[in-house]
Amino acid sequence: MHSCLKPPLRQPSLPRSGGIRRVAQALAVAVLLLMLSAGACTRTPSFSEKVDRIASPFRFSIARWELQNVRESDNSRPGSQTTATTDDVLRYFADTDRVGSLQSQIQAVKSGTASGDLAHLTGQLDETQSEKNALEPAVQAALTAQINETLISQGIYSSFGKHHFNLPPVRFNLTVPPHVLVISPRDRILLQESILLDQTMTVAQMESIESGVDALGVSSAVLDLGGFGGSYPTFVDNSSDIRFTVETAIHEWLHQYLAFKPLGFRYVLDLLGIRPDGDIATMNETVADIVSKELASSLLCRYYSLCGTGQTPASPGAFNFDQEMKSARKTVDALLGKGDVAGAEQFMEQERQYLLTKGYYIRKLNQAYFAFNDQYADTPASTNPIGGELNKLRSQSPSLKDFLERVSRMTGRADLTASIR
DSSP: OOOOOOOOSSOOOOOSOHHHHHHHHHHHHHHHHHHHHHSOOOOOOOHHHHHHHHHGGGBOOHHHHHHHHHHSOGGGSTTTTSOOOHHHHHHHHHHHHHHHHHHHHHHHHHHTSSOOOHHHHHHHHHHHHHHHHHHHHHHHHHHHHHHHHHHHHTTOOEEETTEEEOSSOOOEEEEOOOEEEEEEESSSOOOOEEEEEOTTOOHHHHHHHHHHHHTTTEEEEEEEOSEEOSSSSEEEESSSOHHHHHHHHHHHHHHHHHTTSHHHHHHHHHHTTSSOOHHHHHHHHHHHHHHHHHHHHHHHHHHHOOOSOSOOOOOTTSOOHHHHHHHHHHHHHHHHHTTOHHHHHHHHHHHHHHHHHTTOOOSOOSHHHHHHHTTSTTSTTOOOTHHHHHHHHHHHSSSHHHHHHHHHTOOSHHHHHHHOO
């Protein structure tokens, strides 16, 4: 890094002889220009600036998304004035599953790993996708109404006299959420930085960004998001099953609800970089996970007779994804703790390939992947103790409303620890 020296304010006097003076002046100017060009003060870009240069062509613009939604209100969407019936909603998610299956079949035929009538499969895909698209606005409206009613039935609402309402109102779009670029150091699992990226990116573009960021000496991964609550309306993925969709819609709304409370407001400060606090971020994400799962189970049981957790108990000896991920995370932590970064990275790639043989596709399993999932402390990819603490507090709370009110007033990890009996 160069030290910048200001040139003298006053040049020394030169001989009065005209010829010598002109030569001396020319030499002085030449030397000065050489010094300026050689010693120019150039600031070394920061790590974040280097990352931004790599990601900037694909950055997702929240402002553009909001502007688009101002211009295109729900009232302009075909079918938005109607609400789907229970059968319509279930048919929509059956179509969603069918679309995914057909897309997989078509890809297998194109790659030569399976045989089939490509034209027939494509025709079926187009027909199913058209029916799904036609149902989507009404299904969105139906789920929004059911979420509102479920929240009020649990006592989670704002009041004005005898009127109960949600603040902010529940509003989401079933669509494709943006991707997120996640960055972690290689020698430990830590969410160092995250950047929203455009949802239209190809896998090749994702890999190009990851390659550029990894060259800076870190671990990176471009991950798909199931939802995004940093916009209004929120994003909810439109290629998932009904349980995940309802959970995600509630989860993202909860972030906006909590933003008006101490816990959520501090999360906003963390996201803006004003007051970084990893524990606050983890508490918010984990609370939203716990509450959304419970509310979704209540909604699905009430309206669709889909009672229970939606998870089939694993038979003895059967492969268990949750247990496998917990075990993998512990192994990675142990290897990194010993300073064996290369060994940890080799193990994660072997684990990724093993999961593929069990039907679980993770495009990139690395430190960044685990760092992102560590925010959700009640998931199998996290070893953060905050998850266990929040689950214990929920078990000690008389109702979901009481649990949410207690945690929403917290301002840090110490409040959570002190609240557990």
